[in-house]
Amino acid sequence: MNVIEPDKKIELLGCTVDEIRRIVIDLGEKPYRARQLYDAIYRRRITDLDSMTDLPKPFRHTLAERAVVTSTRIENLFFSSDGTRRFLLRLGDGREVEAVFMPEERRDTICISSQVGCPLACDFCMTGVIGLKRNMTACEIVSQVVIVLNQVYGAGAQPPHGTNIVMMGMGEPLLNYDNVMKAIRLSADEAGLAISPRRVTLSTAGIVPRIYDLASEEIRPRLAISLTAPTDELRDRLFPINRKYPLVELIEACRAYPLDERERLTFEYVMLDRVNDGDRHARELVNLLAGLKAKVNLIPHNPAPELPYLSSPMERILAFQGVLVVAGVPAFIRRPRGQDISAACGQLAARHKATA
Numbered sequence: 001m002n003v004i005e006p007d008k009k010i011e012l013l014g015c016t017v018d019e020i021r022r023i024v025i026d027l028g029e030k031p032y033r034a035r036q037l038y039d040a041i042y043r044r045r046i047t048d049l050d051s052m053t054d055l056p057k058p059f060r061h062t063l064a065e066r067a068v069v070t071s072t073r074i075e076n077l078f079f080s081s082d083g084t085r086r087f088l089l090r091l092g093d094g095r096e097v098e099a100v101f102m103p104e105e106r107r108d109t110i111c112i113s114s115q116v117g118c119p120l121a122c123d124f125c126m127t128g129v130i131g132l133k134r135n136m137t138a139c140e141i142v143s144q145v146v147i148v149l150n151q152v153y154g155a156g157a158q159p160p161h162g163t164n165i166v167m168m169g170m171g172e173p174l175l176n177y178d179n180v181m182k183a184i185r186l187s188a189d190e191a192g193l194a195i196s197p198r199r200v201t202l203s204t205a206g207i208v209p210r211i212y213d214l215a216s217e218e219i220r221p222r223l224a225i226s227l228t229a230p231t232d233e234l235r236d237r238l239f240p241i242n243r244k245y246p247l248v249e250l251i252e253a254c255r256a257y258p259l260d261e262r263e264r265l266t267f268e269y270v271m272l273d274r275v276n277d278g279d280r281h282a283r284e285l286v287n288l289l290a291g292l293k294a295k296v297n298l299i300p301h302n303p304a305p306e307l308p309y310l311s312s313p314m315e316r317i318l319a320f321q322g323v324l325v326v327a328g329v330p331a332f333i334r335r336p337r338g339q340d341i342s343a344a345c346g347q348l349a350a351r352h353k354a355t356a
C-alpha cells in the first residue's frame, strides 16, 4: 500500500482492488464503492477524483482529502519527427523521470522507467551518468502508462490497436523488483488496463537471482537481456554488474527462464564502433547463445557528449547481422526512435531541452 505518512496523500493508481477496498471502508463508505473506484482509475483512466461522477459527491470530497489518483504530472513533452513523443514527468517529490511513446502502424510501444536514475553505471548509457536517486513506487510506474495513453488518445479512450510496454526506460527494473511486479500485475488485470503480460517486455542488465525469481512468477513478462558483449573480458568493462554476475551465470539463468512455445528471449546488443562489433564478436555471440531460444536486437549506439562511444557504421552492423543470421540466430536491427529529441535508448537523462 502507498500509505506512508499521515500527512501524505495516498496514491490510488498503484493500489490493488483490495487495498482500495480498505481505504474505502476506512473512510466509512460501502465496500462496493471500491470496485467503482477501481474501474474509474484503471479501466476508464480517470485521473481526477472530481470527474468520477458515479461516486457520491460527499465521498469524493472525503476521498480527496486523503488521496489522489496519482501525483505524477507531465512537466514537458517533446515531439520527434518520427512520431515518437518523449514525456518528461515530474513525480510527487519533484524528481523527474521519462517515458517514451513510439507509434507504429499496427501497435504502439510505451517505454517506461522503473527507477529515478540507475545505480548500474553501464559505460555507454546516459542514465548511468546520473546515478540512482531512488526506486519508483508501483503507482509511479503504472502512472506512466495511464498518463501516456491519456495524452495520446484522450482520457479513457480505447487505443486503436495493441499497446506494448517495454521496461527499458530509466533504471534497472530487477533492482526494484516488488514495485515493478506489482505494476505488471496491475496493468495485466482484465478489469483494468488489460495489458497482457505477453505485451510487456522487461529488460535487464543481468541481475541473476532476480531472473530466477521472475521465472517463478505466475504473471511473467517477456524477458530481454542487455548483453552487448559476448565475453566477460569485454562485458566487465561495459557493465560493472558483470563482475558480480558473470556470463556463465547469466546464460544459465536465461536457460531456466520458461518460455511459451513461440516465445524467444531477446538479447539486446548495442553496436559500439570498434569495441564489440567485429565478426569475431559475432561468432562469439553465436557460441554464447548456442542452444537458447533467442533472438538478437542490434541497437545502433545513441551517442551523447558524456559518453565515450560512437555507433558502428551501418555496413558493419549489417555484416555483424549477417554472421548471426547465417549461423541460425535471428537478428534484427533496431531502428533508433526519437533521436532528435533525446528519447532513444540510453539517452534518457531527464533533459529539459529537446536535445543535448
Ligand code: SAH
Pocket (backbone or CB within 6 Å): 124, 125, 126, 167, 168, 169, 170, 171, 172, 173, 203, 204, 205, 225, 226, 227, 228, 268, 269, 270, 299, 300, 301, 302, 303, 307, 345, 346, 347
Ligand atoms: N537497465 C535495463 C533497462 C534500461 S536500458 C537494461 O539494462 O536492460 C534499455 C536498453 O537501452 C538496453 O538494452 C541498453 O543496452 C540500451 N542502451 C543503453 N544505452 C544505450 C545507448 N547509448 N545507445 C543505445 N542503446 C542503449
